[in-house]
Amino acid sequence: MSDQAFLSWLHQAIPLTEAMQIDEIEYSGGQLRLGAPLEPNLNDKGTGFAGSIASIATLSGWCLLTLWLRDRGIDADVMIAKSEQRYLAPVTGRLEAIASLPDDDVVEQFWQRFQEKQRARLPISVTIGNEKVLFELQGDYAAVLR
Amino acid sequence: MSDQAFLSWLHQAIPLTEAMQIDEIEYSGGQLRLGAPLEPNLNDKGTGFAGSIASIATLSGWCLLTLWLRDRGIDADVMIAKSEQRYLAPVTGRLEAIASLPDDDVVEQFWQRFQEKQRARLPISVTIGNEKVLFELQGDYAAVLR
Numbered sequence: 001m002s003d004q005a006f007l008s009w010l011h012q013a014i015p016l017t018e019a020m021q022i023d024e025i026e027y028s029g030g031q032l033r034l035g036a037p038l039e040p041n042l043n044d045k046g047t048g049f050a051g052s053i054a055s056i057a058t059l060s061g062w063c064l065l066t067l068w069l070r071d072r073g074i075d076a077d078v079m080i081a082k083s084e085q086r087y088l089a090p091v092t093g094r095l096e097a098i099a100s101l102p103d104d105d106v107v108e109q110f111w112q113r114f115q116e117k118q119r120a121r122l123p124i125s126v127t128i129g130n131e132k133v134l135f136e137l138q139g140d141y142a143a144v145l146r
Numbered sequence: 147m148s149d150q151a152f153l154s155w156l157h158q159a160i161p162l163t164e165a166m167q168i169d170e171i172e173y174s175g176g177q178l179r180l181g182a183p184l185e186p187n188l189n190d191k192g193t194g195f196a197g198s199i200a201s202i203a204t205l206s207g208w209c210l211l212t213l214w215l216r217d218r219g220i221d222a223d224v225m226i227a228k229s230e231q232r233y234l235a236p237v238t239g240r241l242e243a244i245a246s247l248p249d250d251d252v253v254e255q256f257w258q259r260f261q262e263k264q265r266a267r268l269p270i271s272v273t274i275g276n277e278k279v280l281f282e283l284q285g286d287y288a289a290v291l292r
Contacts, residue, residue, distance in 0.1 A: 020162065044159035045223065050208070051160075052201065055198065055200055085229050087228065
């Protein structure tokens with residue numbers, strides 16, 4: 001499935017992703033970028049709504065682990081288990097969330113455990129902001145073989 | 147401003163609240179309930195989308211502190227600074243977030259500091275789920291006098 005086909009599927013399967021007008025997805029193995037225009041995601045102050053920021057960040061980690069597992073031929077239910085979020089400065093342009101896998105040894109541990117138990121948890125970090133980090137999320141995502 | 151008027155203002159000021167179809171707000175001084183139907187907030191598994199859950203929970207704490215300050219004649223910018231979220235079980239019905247103020251002494255400390263410095267932070271906890279807690283958020287909200 002291409003990135004574009006996955007995005008179309010997201011819009012169909014999760015209506016809020018269409019309401020947020022998520023229009024950009026780029027998966028590169030170890031990272032995933034998810035983007036949306038600011039306008040449908042504004043707050044009352046004319047900057048990014050914290051709810052939209054939390055939502056696109058949470059979703060970007062979910063997409064990263066879902067696609068990473070599909071790369072390995074695995075169709076898994078992926079769920080966020082917990083997260084910590086820090087809102088460092090207002091988001092004044094497009095919402096661009098970048099989700100990143102942890103260090104190789106942590107990924108390897110996750111993969112070994114998943115193959116053994118058909119379920120495992122992986123920590124994923126997400127940032128919004130280019131030159132300056134405006135927001136960060138540290139999430140634990142659970143994957144369970146379907 | 148009545149709860150209903152505040153809800154109409156939310157829909158206008160923050161478009162995602164309309165997309166989520168947030169249709170219920172009930173503020174009682176120490177708590178605030180924010181509700182939305184499941185349908186516009188579904189995920190691909192037919193349960194509550196984590197992004198919608200994070201969003202309505204984050205917003206409920208924001209509404210609680212905003213209205214609590216308005217009760218005291220204060221028009222403040224309220225922003226979430228950080229939060230921790232735990233997703234304990236799928237949400238299978240309406241999303242009903244209940245935000246609660248902390249203990250009286252913590253609220254009193256916040257209020258003293260706000261009056262002194264025109265800015266202060268308050269921890270607010272939010273849960274989703276009635277008999278069983280399905281989701282919890284612990285957030286730090288900053289208020290700054292306008």
